Amino acid sequence: MTMSILTAPEAISDTRQACYHCGEECRDDVLHADDHDFCCDGCLTVYSVLKESDLCQYYAIEGAQGISPDPAFYKGKYDHLDQPEVHDKMIEFTDGHLTTVYWYLPKMHCSSCIWLLEHLYRLNPAVRSSVVNFPEKKVRITFDAPALRLSELAALLTRIGYEPYLSMDDLSGKKAGKWNRTRLYKIGIAGFAFGNIMMLSFPEYFHLGQNTSDQNLRTLFGILNLVLSLPVLFYCAADFYKSAWSALKGRYLNIDAPIALALSCVFLISIYQLATQTGPGYLDSFAGAVFFMLVGRYFQDKTYAGVSFDRDYKSYFPIAISILNDGIEARKPITDLQKGDRMLVRNEELIPADAVLQSAVAMVDYSFVSGESQPVERRKGDTIYAGGKQKGAAIELEVLREVSQSYLTQLWNNEAFTREKDDANKSLAARINRYFSLIVLGIAAVTFAFWFFINQNPETAFLAFTTTLLVACPCALLLSSTFTNGNLLSVFSRNRFYPKNAHSIERLARTDAVVFDKTGTITLPDDAEIDFTGEPSTRDELVMIKTLVGQSSHPLSRLIAKHLADVPASRRVLTGFSEISGKGMAAQWGARMVKVGSAGWVGAISKEESAGQSSRVYVAIDEVVKGYFTIRSKYRPELPETLSALRQAGIRTYLLSGDRPTDRDLLVPLFGENALLLFNQKPEQKLDFVRELQREGRHVLMVGDGLNDAGALRQSDVGLAVSDDINNFSPSCDAIVEGNQLSLLPGYIALARSGQRIIRQSFAISLIYNILGLSFAITGHLSPVIAAILMPVSSITIVAFTTLASNAAARRYLKKLTKVIKRT
Amino acid sequence: MSALYLLIIASLLVALGFLGAFIWSVRKGHYDDDYTPSVRILLDDSEKP
Numbered sequence: 001m002t003m004s005i006l007t008a009p010e011a012i013s014d015t016r017q018a019c020y021h022c023g024e025e026c027r028d029d030v031l032h033a034d035d036h037d038f039c040c041d042g043c044l045t046v047y048s049v050l051k052e053s054d055l056c057q058y059y060a061i062e063g064a065q066g067i068s069p070d071p072a073f074y075k076g077k078y079d080h081l082d083q084p085e086v087h088d089k090m091i092e093f094t095d096g097h098l099t100t101v102y103w104y105l106p107k108m109h110c111s112s113c114i115w116l117l118e119h120l121y122r123l124n125p126a127v128r129s130s131v132v133n134f135p136e137k138k139v140r141i142t143f144d145a146p147a148l149r150l151s152e153l154a155a156l157l158t159r160i161g162y163e164p165y166l167s168m169d170d171l172s173g174k175k176a177g178k179w180n181r182t183r184l185y186k187i188g189i190a191g192f193a194f195g196n197i198m199m200l201s202f203p204e205y206f207h208l209g210q211n212t213s214d215q216n217l218r219t220l221f222g223i224l225n226l227v228l229s230l231p232v233l234f235y236c237a238a239d240f241y242k243s244a245w246s247a248l249k250g251r252y253l254n255i256d257a258p259i260a261l262a263l264s265c266v267f268l269i270s271i272y273q274l275a276t277q278t279g280p281g282y283l284d285s286f287a288g289a290v291f292f293m294l295v296g297r298y299f300q301d302k303t304y305a306g307v308s309f310d311r312d313y314k315s316y317f318p319i320a321i322s323i324l325n326d327g328i329e330a331r332k333p334i335t336d337l338q339k340g341d342r343m344l345v346r347n348e349e350l351i352p353a354d355a356v357l358q359s360a361v362a363m364v365d366y367s368f369v370s371g372e373s374q375p376v377e378r379r380k381g382d383t384i385y386a387g388g389k390q391k392g393a394a395i396e397l398e399v400l401r402e403v404s405q406s407y408l409t410q411l412w413n414n415e416a417f418t419r420e421k422d423d424a425n426k427s428l429a430a431r432i433n434r435y436f437s438l439i440v441l442g443i444a445a446v447t448f449a450f451w452f453f454i455n456q457n458p459e460t461a462f463l464a465f466t467t468t469l470l471v472a473c474p475c476a477l478l479l480s481s482t483f484t485n486g487n488l489l490s491v492f493s494r495n496r497f498y499p500k501n502a503h504s505i506e507r508l509a510r511t512d513a514v515v516f517d518k519t520g521t522i523t524l525p526d527d528a529e530i531d532f533t534g535e536p537s538t539r540d541e542l543v544m545i546k547t548l549v550g551q552s553s554h555p556l557s558r559l560i561a562k563h564l565a566d567v568p569a570s571r572r573v574l575t576g577f578s579e580i581s582g583k584g585m586a587a588q589w590g591a592r593m594v595k596v597g598s599a600g601w602v603g604a605i606s607k608e609e610s611a612g613q614s615s616r617v618y619v620a621i622d623e624v625v626k627g628y629f630t631i632r633s634k635y636r637p638e639l640p641e642t643l644s645a646l647r648q649a650g651i652r653t654y655l656l657s658g659d660r661p662t663d664r665d666l667l668v669p670l671f672g673e674n675a676l677l678l679f680n681q682k683p684e685q686k687l688d689f690v691r692e693l694q695r696e697g698r699h700v701l702m703v704g705d706g707l708n709d710a711g712a713l714r715q716s717d718v719g720l721a722v723s724d725d726i727n728n729f730s731p732s733c734d735a736i737v738e739g740n741q742l743s744l745l746p747g748y749i750a751l752a753r754s755g756q757r758i759i760r761q762s763f764a765i766s767l768i769y770n771i772l773g774l775s776f777a778i779t780g781h782l783s784p785v786i787a788a789i790l791m792p793v794s795s796i797t798i799v800a801f802t803t804l805a806s807n808a809a810a811r812r813y814l815k816k817l818t819k820v821i822k823r824t
Numbered sequence: 825m826s827a828l829y830l831l832i833i834a835s836l837l838v839a840l841g842f843l844g845a846f847i848w849s850v851r852k853g854h855y856d857d858d859y860t861p862s863v864r865i866l867l868d869d870s871e872k873p
Contacts, residue, residue, distance in 0.1 A: 200832075
């Protein structure tokens with residue numbers, strides 16, 4: 001393979017090139033190979049790996065967009081996977097020879113990923129097969145264990161850009177539940193019983209076979225119906241009984257309680273009728289009701305594969321960390337970390353335990369723990385708390401406390417952070433149901449009394465009592481809320497908003513106050529607003545600055561380098577580079593001296609550089625100060641429209657930030673004159689603020705992103721986690737939204753509210769059917785055929801109505817807003 | 825009418841067969857992933873083995 005790599009500036013035209021592999025704009029260097037452009041070494045490496053194995057067909061698949069491999073990867077990163085105790089927990093199956101793993105690859109995103117991952121055997125012949133489960137972003141790989149070690153397999157995946165997500169959660173042996181399959185069994189069996197009972201009931205519907213010679217056949221049909229309904233009662237409907245029983249034990253009435261009562265009554269009256277040969281019973285309606293309710297619940301509770309709402313700090317931590325033993329590096333599972341161990345933490349790695357810094361300096365990014373956007377500098381001997389990320393060169397630390405004793409773990413286990421939300425009796429259906437059940441029971445009792453005492457007809461009395469319960473069974477009510485919420489969940493997820501469950505939607509509908517976190521929530525996580533103040537620089541000078549900052553791993557340097565994306569870098573004439581931590585850097589560019597750094601470093605007189613304001617980086621060339629870069633957090637561009645739309649909907653907005661009050665002047669007009677903007681908030685203070693709002697009777701939606709918001713997210717009525725990559729860690733929450741979709745928040749709330757309206761409307765429709773059915777039931781004339789027609793017809797009408805109405809609402813609220821935001 | 829007994833048993837057996845097939849397919853994981861197979865079938869096999 002011939003390949004020519006040119007980094008000299010003259011090879012670069014001013015037009016921006018897209019990387020052939022990852023499709024991103026080439027911002028730093030541009031590399032060439034085989035007439036294609038690449039944005040970094042990583043992308044080029046993947047390309048050459050694919051080319052060697054003749055897998056370039058990958059790029060021909062429509063929508064193919066490769067992934068730039070993690071630059072922080074180093075040889076030996078996965079060595080701990082070969083340790084027997086870790087190894088056994090990471091694999092799904094092994095017979096000593098063939099081994100299967102089922103790994104989560106969060107970077108998987110398009111159909112070409114499926115193609116590439118299923119052709120792994122071409123990259124390494126020891127891989128026997130690899131099968132992708134795309135919705136779960138998982139791949140099941142079968143390989144020859146002796147020929148390919150687990151660490152090599154992980155490295156192979158990382159090398160082509162699909163780093164497996166291996167966390168402490170995997171170690172604690174959490175396995176995906178099989179509940180989804182159990183539900184399908186139940187639906188299948190209920191559907192089977194429903195269909196066959198209906199078929200066997202046909203003669204009864206049409207009053208066939210009334211003469212005595214068919215009596216045996218009638219008995220046989222009755223017995224068969226009973227046999228078919230037994231698994232429905234004992235297996236399919238078991239969940240309704242369990243849930244009703246646990247609610248009764250907790251001394252409240254949930255939606256399942258009247259359902260369980262109605263199902264029992266219908267079943268008992270059917271047995272009675274069959275035994276006394278007084279009628280065919282209502283087993284068809286019984287099986288049908290269970291079937292429809294199970295289908296409704298299946299859609300409502302269908303979880304989003306690959307999105308996890310209850311991850312805790314464990315899934316944020318890596319499995320292992322590098323340990324230095326007499327200067328020799330080894331990987332050690334972090335659960336085994338002990339006081340006194342010397343850790344080696346590389347760029348972008350997380351510090352898992354409280355530790356004392358042994359290297360000279362470290363830049364620690366605590367944005368996840370505290371919300372502070374700027375990395376802080378720590379010097380030798382300082383204590384560094386767990387949860388920070390090192391930015392820059394590798395550092396050595398001595399462990400002070402074990403992981404389970406560390407600050408972050410203690411914070412997480414704080415009582416206030418583990419509060420569960422109480423959903424019982426709060427949902428709309430449950431509230432309507434409370435009255436509904438009482439009314440139905442009242443009607444049934446009056447009917448019973450009427451027939452029993454006034455007409456002296458006990459048989460009709462029992463029949464009328466149970467059939468009243470049957471037709472007024474809150475199935476329709478249950479169906480209207482399950483199908484509306486189920487459909488809304490899928491509409492929301494199509495718009496990349498992922499509520500945890502139906503209860504979250506109902507609480508979202510009641511929201512009347514929204515509290516925003518700042519860093520990472522309303523600011524863009526990896527972007528900053530950079531202005532240059534001072535003499536305009538020539539292109540040559542810009543090239544110098546870009547080249548110089550390109551040498552540093554300091555976060556501010558990285559941001560400036562990104563800002564100067566148009567400017568090429570050239571290392572050819574750069575000599576004598578030096579960087580002093582906390583001050584700046586200097587180098588010779590040909591004959592000229594370039595200095596970039598703090599005011600003191602370049603010799604500038606900083607005038608109004610008051611503490612707590614935006615960061616500045618000064619530039620001096622040949623000891624002449626040219627000016628400075630001002631670096632401020634960049635806000636999401638649609639923020640003003642979103643906030644004003646929220647206020648128009650009568651929702652109050654607040655800002656709680658763990659950061660310094662840098663942009664107060666900018667934010668006040670956005671949030672409105674009398675809005676509360678609080679800065680320097682600790683996690684506990686955020687939680688208290690939300691609690692205070694709730695005490696005033698407000699329903700609070702908290703929007704946050706990091707651990708510093710975790711307590712407030714839990715305390716709020718709806719905790720909304722913002723994540724630019726939904727597969728990444730997000731704190732325990734009720735809903736997850738992708739960062740660029742946050743602007744649709746007013747639409748999401750409006751849609752949730754209209755969902756509640758639809759539930760009420762469909763409930764009204766089901767009432768019409770109920771009244772119709774009741775008029776037959778009270779008079780004791782509800783024949784099985786009328787029950788058999790009413791039940792499915794009412795169910796189907798409701799399902800159709802809720803689906804159409806919620807889809808229409810989604811079009812109205814989300815599409816319109818998307819257009820408005822695109823136009824502005 | 826005795827033919828009916830036979831027919832009903834036969835029809836129930838057929839229905840049970842389908843129920844069995846459904847349960848078998850769920851158990852084998854056919855419903856675990858309802859998206860990937862629809863993409864996989866559209867991806868061309870590579871020209872070389």
